[in-house]
Amino acid sequence: MGVATIREEAVDCVDFDALEEEARAKLPAPSFAFCATGADDEITARENVTAWQRMRLRPHVLCDISNVDTSVRLLGNQVATPIMIAPMGRHRMFHTEGERATARGATAAGALYVFATSANVLLEDAAAERGSAPQWFQLYMWADRNGLEPLIDRVAAAGYRALVLTVDNQVYGSSPRQMRAPFIPSPDIRSVNMPGAPMARTAYDPENQGKVLFPTTWRDLEWLVKRAPMDVVVKGVQRGDDAARCVELGAKAVIVSNHGGRHLDTAMATADVLGDVVDAVAGKAEVYVDGGIRRGTDILKALSIGARAVLIGRPILWGLATRGANGVQAVLEHLREELVRAMQLSGVPRLAEAKRDLVVR
Numbered sequence: 001m002g003v004a005t006i007r008e009e010a011v012d013c014v015d016f017d018a019l020e021e022e023a024r025a026k027l028p029a030p031s032f033a034f035c036a037t038g039a040d041d042e043i044t045a046r047e048n049v050t051a052w053q054r055m056r057l058r059p060h061v062l063c064d065i066s067n068v069d070t071s072v073r074l075l076g077n078q079v080a081t082p083i084m085i086a087p088m089g090r091h092r093m094f095h096t097e098g099e100r101a102t103a104r105g106a107t108a109a110g111a112l113y114v115f116a117t118s119a120n121v122l123l124e125d126a127a128a129e130r131g132s133a134p135q136w137f138q139l140y141m142w143a144d145r146n147g148l149e150p151l152i153d154r155v156a157a158a159g160y161r162a163l164v165l166t167v168d169n170q171v172y173g174s175s176p177r178q179m180r181a182p183f184i185p186s187p188d189i190r191s192v193n194m195p196g197a198p199m200a201r202t203a204y205d206p207e208n209q210g211k212v213l214f215p216t217t218w219r220d221l222e223w224l225v226k227r228a229p230m231d232v233v234v235k236g237v238q239r240g241d242d243a244a245r246c247v248e249l250g251a252k253a254v255i256v257s258n259h260g261g262r263h264l265d266t267a268m269a270t271a272d273v274l275g276d277v278v279d280a281v282a283g284k285a286e287v288y289v290d291g292g293i294r295r296g297t298d299i300l301k302a303l304s305i306g307a308r309a310v311l312i313g314r315p316i317l318w319g320l321a322t323r324g325a326n327g328v329q330a331v332l333e334h335l336r337e338e339l340v341r342a343m344q345l346s347g348v349p350r351l352a353e354a355k356r357d358l359v360v361r
C-alpha cells in the first residue's frame with residue numbers, strides 16, 4: 001500500500017474515532033486496553049479531551065493568511081511542526097516493528113519523537129531511523145540506580161538531544177480496564193534498553209502494583225541536570241509552583257502532563273492547568289503540553305495559551321497499530337493539516353502570533 005492511499009484514508013476521518021475503532025478491531029484485547037485505559041474511573045482521561053473541546057476560539061479577521069508557517073525551534077532544534085510524539089513504552093504490543101516504525105513515521109512527517117525508556121527496540125536502532133532528525137529520550141529513574149548512568153551515556157552517544165524525565169508516576173495507577181483484559185508478558189516483547197532486558201509488563205501488571213518503581217525527588221532532578229550531557233526536560237508537571245522549581249533547578253523545559261490520565265484519576269485536565277504553568281515559568285524555559293489533544297483547533301488553543309509545542313499519545317498508537325510507520329506519519333500530517341486550517345481561519349499565520357486572547361473558557 002502506498003503512502004498516498006494511506007494518507008487519504010486517514011485524512012478522510014472527520015476525527016480519530018474511526019481510526020481508534022480500526023485499532024480496536026485489529027489489536028488483541030489486552031493491547032487495546034493498555035492503550036485506551038485511564039486510571040480508575042477514567043475521569044481525567046476523558047476530561048483531558050473535553051477540556052480542549054470546551055474552550056472557544058475568537059478569531060481575527062482580514063489577516064493575510066496565504067502563507068502559514070508551523071515551524072518552530074524546540075530547545076534549539078528547528079522542526080517543521082510543533083506536534084511531537086509523546087513517549088510511550090512497549091510499541092511491539094501494537095506493531096511487530098515497534099518503535100522503529102514509529103521513528104520512521106515521525107521522520108517522514110518532520111516531527112520530533114520522544115523515545116521511551118520502556119521501548120521494545122534498542123535506542124540505537126530507533127536513532128538510526130531518524131537520520132539527522134532530532135530525537136529526545138524519556139528517562140525513568142528506576143529504584144535500583146544500577147545501569148542508569150551507562151544508559152544516559154549510551155543515549156548521548158546515540159545522538160539524542162534531550163532527556164525527558166517523567167515524574168508523575170513514581171507508583172503506577174490502577175486500571176480496571178486492563179484488569180479485565182490482562183497482558184501476559186511474553187519473551188518476544190522486552191524492555192530491551194533496561195538492565196537485563198526484562199519481559200515487558202504493562203503499567204497495570206499485578207507485579208508492579210504498590211511498588212515505588214521510579215522514586216524521583218528534587219535531589220534527583222538536581223543530580224540529573226549536572227550529570228546529563230544534554231538538556232533536561234521535566235514531564236508530568238501539573239502546577240505552576242512545581243514548574244518554577246524545575247526551572248530554578250536547571251530544567252530547560254517542562255511538559256504539562258498527567259500521563260494521559262493513566263495514573264492519578266481526577267487530576268485536573270492539562271488544558272486547565274497549562275496557563276498557570278506558563279505564567280509561573282514566565283518565559284525562563286519552554287513549556288509543552290499533552291493529554292487529550294485530538295484536533296488542530298486543540299493544538300492552536302494550547303499554543304495560544306503559551307505552550308511552545310504539544311505531544312500526541314494514543315492517536316499515534318492507533319496509526320501504528322493499523323498502518324505501521326505510514327499510519328504514524330498519517331496521524332501527524334492529519335493533525336498538522338488541521339492546525340494549518342485552524343491558523344488560517346483564526347487569522348494567525350505564524351505560531352508566535354497565537355496569543356492567549358484567541359481562547360475563551
Ligand SMILES: Cc1cc2nc3c(=O)[nH]c(=O)nc-3n(C[C@H](O)[C@H](O)[C@H](O)COP(=O)(O)O)c2cc1C
Pocket residue numbers: 034035036048086087088089116117118138166235257258259260261262290291292293311312313314315
Ligand atoms: C500506551 C501508553 C504508554 C505510555 N507510556 C509512557 C511512558 O513510558 N513514559 C511516559 O513518560 N509517558 C507514557 N505515556 C504517557 C504519554 O507520554 C502522554 O503523556 C499521554 O499519552 C498523552 O495523552 P494522550 O494519549 O491523550 O494524547 C504513555 C501513554 C500511553 C497511552
